Amino acid sequence: MNRRDSDAYRAKKQFYDRVLTVYGRKPVLEALQVPGINIHRLHLAESNKRAPILDEITAIAERNGAEIRHHNRAALSRISKNSKQDQGVAVDLLCPRFRTLSEFLEQGIQDSGDILALDGITNPQNLGMIIRSACAGSIGAILLPGKGGAQIDPLVIKASAGTVFRAPIIRLDGGLENALEQLNKVGYCITGLSSHSQQTLSECAPGKNVFVLGNETHGVSDGVNRLCQARVKIPMNNGVESLNVAVTAALIAFRNAL
Amino acid sequence: MNRRDSDAYRAKKQFYDRVLTVYGRKPVLEALQVPGINIHRLHLAESNKRAPILDEITAIAERNGAEIRHHNRAALSRISKNSKQDQGVAVDLLCPRFRTLSEFLEQGIQDSGDILALDGITNPQNLGMIIRSACAGSIGAILLPGKGGAQIDPLVIKASAGTVFRAPIIRLDGGLENALEQLNKVGYCITGLSSHSQQTLSECAPGKNVFVLGNETHGVSDGVNRLCQARVKIPMNNGVESLNVAVTAALIAFRNAL
Known part of the structure; x- marks a missing residue:
């Protein structure tokens, strides 16, 4: 790696060290409602049927300028690391005081x-x-x-x-x-x-x-x-x-x- | 009431103000195992079938010189005030620092x-x-x-x-x-x-x-x-x-x- 690549890698790692992934519809909604929360990316399963709570989650993510990604069920499971309880939703939150x-x-x-x-x-x-x-x-x-x-x-x-x-x-x-x-x-x-x-x-x-x-x-x-x-x-x-x-x-x- | 009756009544009331009734087999056993516990009276339903935990409860009560009373189911319910969860057992414990x-x-x-x-x-x-x-x-x-x-x-x-x-x-x-x-x-x-x-x-x-x-x-x-x-x-x-x-x-x- 040259110097610039190494700096970029380092910055990216530092960023992801501060990411906390929350899953499950109600837990995600409650997390998004915490004042001052920093939403990085919302993950939704393509298989999700329409539901008011999903609309609410999506609206908050959009309002906060967060990226929204759609995945197949297997990919979402890899993100949530808990396919039994993720209910087709996960969100990456930025926690500024997390450290290695x-x-x-x-x-x-x-x-x-x-x-x-x-x-x-x-x-x-x-x-x-x-x-x-x-x-x-x-x-x-x-x-x-x-x-x-x-x-x-x-x-x-x-x-x-x-x-x-x-x-x-x-x-x-x-x-x-x-x-x-x-x-x-x-x-x-x-x-x-x-x-x-x-x-x-x-x-x-x-x-x-x-x-x-x-x-x-x-x-x-x-x-x-x-x-x-x-x-x-x-x-x-x-x-x-x-x-x-x-x-x-x-x-x-x-x-x-x- | 004459003076002596009044004193006796007062003493009895003071005593019962310090009594806490615990019910249910495991909770009763755990309470009896608390160091320094003061056991006043053990109440058992006549309908109880023999069980190791009841033997253990009875043995601790006997060792501590507590009175043991047997009741029909209705009477035990009046003592435990929770017939759904008492499992045929209640114990009156003396809590010296309880007050009115x-x-x-x-x-x-x-x-x-x-x-x-x-x-x-x-x-x-x-x-x-x-x-x-x-x-x-x-x-x-x-x-x-x-x-x-x-x-x-x-x-x-x-x-x-x-x-x-x-x-x-x-x-x-x-x-x-x-x-x-x-x-x-x-x-x-x-x-x-x-x-x-x-x-x-x-x-x-x-x-x-x-x-x-x-x-x-x-x-x-x-x-x-x-x-x-x-x-x-x-x-x-x-x-x-x-x-x-x-x-x-x-x-x-x-x-x-x-």
Whole structure:
């Protein structure tokens, strides 16, 4: 590749790293109705029969100057990656704050704020609530592994109250452990939560921490646990031993605003 | 009634005000397995066929010295108040921190802490999470109206991670408005949450506030809204306009611990 091709490739990759594909008629309509949403391309199955909701979806896409493409059923399935639930509709949305990890690292980490690392969050409600709270509070990035937990699907989008489209999310191709090692190398402190710790969350200086949030039942995985350099507790009353993971995320995200 | 009868009546009423009846085989077993649970009485339908889970429930009740009563189906339905889902089993649990509003007011309010008033929370997950966070954080009482919202049922108990049995809950017979008026008379500030407010939650001195949490879709009801004497906001970034109601409850409950 010559220099110009390489730049073009890079720009194209950066663009597509920010694209989130939503499928299903009601989820697509609801996503298109989120204020400020950036619609790149609407995909429709040629086999779709006429329906009011499709007219509404198409009208919003046209009004926003989005490209509209028609596909045969097989091609649409490849785009939605969920032929059972796409109902002949998918839309590519541009999420300006989505990043790859390497892009995030290249941009430099000064002032980016604390990071939430999701280690096997399986409940879509929890994932959506975490994204909503992180976006509203002070979180620099959410590390979302591509495997082993809930992915951004219609349930997650709903629970996020539409905030997922403007949330600072790093979608990982590889596993979480590798990402944590890279973040540690550039100065982040990998921090777990433990009710047995002496140090409290409030004693943890903000800015260069990666807080690891573990699976709802099994907690943080062994491999990730080994990478934790610090552990903090959230002091609890009445013998309560743990909080819901989305509540924990919110307390981290808002700890300097309360 | 003479004095002794009146005292006895009062003691008995106080006792039953702290009783929570749980029904259904799995929910009853899970409740009995909560550490420190106080089992008053186990109710079984005479029509129950033998089943391992019933043996397990009975064994735990016996081990804890709980009274075991057998009823015909109609009588059990009156106890569970849910014949469709009780599966022939109900248990009366003693929740030491449950109160009536008049009892709470009689005890004096010094040092009792902020109160959460639930105005039409309908989602059982949210109610359970609110109870869990309130119990773990610093909340003096949760005002739970008997109508117009989710009640303490198996889903709520599960979402509360068993904390409901030790949470400071005031179950209201009457409506929320009347309760708020009574609390206002003894010095509580009825406080709503509003993103339009100038005052932030962190500026609100802890201790004598009733924070009103409204319905997930419609917010605080008009009648309750009129009773609010103050409104505070939780500052949010990235144009996010609201938080999940259970997250809001957690931020209130932990605002002095972070």
